[in-house]
Amino acid sequence: MADLFFYGTLRHVPLLEVVLGRTADTLDITPAHLADHAVHWARDEVFPMILSAGGETARGVLVRGLETEDIARLSYYEGGFGYGREIVQLTLENGESASAEVFFPDPGLWQPGAPWSLEDWVARWGEVSCRAAQEVMGYYGRVSADEIATRFASIRRRAASWVAARARPADPARDVTRDVVVERHRFSHLSFYGMEEADLRFRRHDGTMSPVLNRSAQMVGQAAVVLPYDPVRDAVLLVEQFRAPVYLAGDPAPWVWEPVAGLVDPGEDPEETARREAIEEAGLVVRRLEKAGEAYSSTGSSGEYLHLFVGIADLTRTTDSGGLDEEGEDIRSAIIGFDDLMAGIDGNRYRDMPLLVTAHWLARHRDRLRAEG
Known part of the structure; x- marks a missing residue:
């Protein structure tokens, strides 16, 4: 048996339940605080860190009587992120003292930001974190904690997409809880x-x-797709890159011409993603975004959800070195006249579904966009 003090996100009982794999009514939870410590946001991150701070108090909860399996699950959840356990002396609400272990981050791992608020974190990140923890703990005993840490950004991205999906309108004719x-x-x-x-x-x-x-x-998560269009020059910009899934499908032409696209990061809206990806992939600043729809990319095989845009921009230059090295991207771009684009679509030269959808949207709205300039 072991007693642990939680000062950060694991104070959120729904998250603690996911990590431990059991409900709160089976746990002995008591409010407590740790003197001469403070909890701050880790700078540029979405979680807190604890640090020594004379005269301040880190508030949290003491969970008593955790079993060997509980500790193993907690260590798995925290272990890939540079945390180690130390013993501290706590003060309970009734003034009594108690010793417990605490997960402390490795020294110098993060820099502190503003003071942390559990309520603020729950409001913005609680549901996403609980969903991410479900996936993390779904690999408990099968995937190492270090591997989880290397994939955690993708896990959080999928969790944010899941939360966004849950917020979409329900089918009025069906109830998924029964059907x-x-x-x-x-x-x-x-x-x-x-x-x-x-x-x-x-x-x-x-x-x-x-x-x-x-x-x-x-x-996959959510993705933003933007087809850059210059209404003055009546031209679009496409990017070409190697696509491993096309190659793995057996296609001998896995370099594919597409609109600009990228995955939506947690806390980012699709419009921000579209503008960011235009800069990263094509060195292009989009003046205005026109929404061209949103849909699942392939309802029979994938949960990917696409936000489709046509981006109004001045198309004057291309690049052969777009993308981010850390993401393994090698992207070139080309400016193509609208008539050539549609001829390529009619001739089956383009094989990317989001390109076909945004191009056909553009064909329907092109006269308005050209009139607006």
């Missing part, structure tokens, strides 16, 4: 993307439930 029954769910593979697998039943159109079906999906 879909999940017998088993598994996070089946972790890489840059994730794979989830489920044995499930769903309500058919005749009102009966289907047999149990095994289905899997590639979980």
